[in-house]
């Protein structure tokens with residue numbers, strides 16, 4: 705078995721108890737991710753995407769199955785994994801640099817200063833160290849959240865619809881930025897998105913999930929050279945393939961729920 709940075713999710717199932725009943729959220733979910741891969745997850749709202757990320761980041765220590773990272777079963781959070789949520793979750797009363805420094809654990813003040821500065825530069829926020837969140841645009845706030853998640857130099861960055869609140873042009877710009885950061889940091893990225901084009905632009909492979917309970921429906925590889933041309937025939941073909949797979953279960957879902 706490869707242990708170096710590889711993530712193996714094996715037969716993971718999760719049920720939540722809600723009052724007197726159980727909600728079956730993840731069912732026998734298995735997936736392997738190579739170190740340095742960019743993987744996107746798409747699926748209907750409520751199919752368990754965020755729950756899956758919460759398991760990987762270690763916020764759901766009790767689950768059936770195994771999530772093996774670097775050869776060990778995950779059962780809690782660790783500095784080797786960082787997460788960015790859809791809303792940036794920056795503290796409004798702290799400056800950008802203080803928000804980013806907050807994520808740093810066990811470093812001297814000098815080291816902290818260096819790491820914060822280099823990560824703000826990495827995400828293109830040099831010059832905004834002393835700004836407060838309300839002085840930033842949506843894209844800048846998400847960059848700050850990415851810097852905060854990367855400052856501990858994790859091996860895996862989890863992104864839960866990180867660009868969902870941004871306008872279309874800013875999103876396209878942020879796609880290039882996320883690709884650049886991924887290439888510079890050489891880490892694994894796992895992104896949940898509702899935007900199939902975004903998934904095709906960024907990913908090495910796309911995971912389509914089906915709903916209720918959340919299962920792995922299909923893994924679609926994206927063997928296109930980077931940077932990708934959204935208008936190219938190859939790009940459009942992969943996008944169509946993902947949409948087709950997505951619609952398969954979506955139509956079934958709506959046929960029985962409306």
Ligand SMILES: Nc1ncnc2c1ncn2[C@@H]1O[C@H](COP(=O)(O)OP(=O)(O)OP(=O)(O)O)[C@@H](O)[C@H]1O
Nearest residue numbers: 720721722727729748749750751752753754755756
């Ligand atoms: N702590 C919890 N307790 C009970 N049920 C939960 C809990 N967390 C999630 N769920 C349920 O699990 C299901 C999946 O939720 P999850 O947030 O993972 O979906 P999602 O795929 O991320 O959806 P979206 O695309 O809307 O963000 C939902 O039905 C939700 O109500």
Ligand SMILES: [Mg+2]
Nearest residue numbers: 753754755864
């Ligand atoms: Mg979610």
